[in-house]
Amino acid sequence: MTLADVAVSSVHLLFAAVWTGSVVFMTIAVLPAAREGALDSEPLSRFTTQFKRIARASAVVTLLTGGHQAANGYMDSLFSTTRGHLVVGMVVLWLALAALSEIGAARLADGTDERKVRTPAADARPFFLAASVVAVALFVDAGALVAPW
Template sequence: MSLIDAVVNGIHLGFAGLWVGSVVFVTLVVLPIAREGAFDAAPLETLTNRFTWISRTSVLLLFVSGGHLAGTRYTADSLFGSGQGHLVLTMVGLWFALALLVELGSKRLASGLAERKVRQPAREARPYFLAATVVGVLLFVDAALLSVPTAIPF
């Protein structure tokens, strides 16, 4: 593995962990507190804005770094014709689903904050973030299977 590939791999793994970890944090910590009304709108708005920035940055960097990794490790035949390739394609689909769910959930959360509402937006965002958390876990399972080439016999 070249130095460039190692750096790209590190960026990819680091931002994947940051992104999924922040989604899980919002789902399990922030939203329950907001649903109880223990947050004011201003701090929740700041948190939501920073979370959105982290998420969008992660999406972009994962797209670029994942594209580099797939381009250097797979051919079209191995991507569409092998178990490892199918895991990569599954990861792309899960990545897209996670990005969509996070954007939709963030929009729901931010929608009521301008009106200084907290509980209702948190309730409306919750299903999106719960689904995003499940997708994030599936991404990590997929990544674990990719890291062990003999785990997929086909």
């Protein structure tokens, strides 16, 4: 493994961890507070805006770095080996996480524009819960991918 490969892997893991961490934080900290009315629309709007930035940047960076990693080690065996299947599974989960993050954030943003908090948080909750499950599944997939086979 070259220094460039190590750097790409490190950046990939860093952005994946920040993205999944922000999804879980929104799910277990921000949304419950908003659903209870403990947050005003302004702070919720700021959280949502920052979350969208993190999610979008992380989606792009993990796509690029993951593509680099796949091209350098898995492209010849994507559909014929267990490790290749794990990579394909990771791409599917990545797509799901990106979609769920975007939809959940859009549901929050729609309501905060109208200065509402409880209803948008309730509307976004199923998407963030699903995104949290997908985030955990991504880490399980990544753990299986780095395990010695």
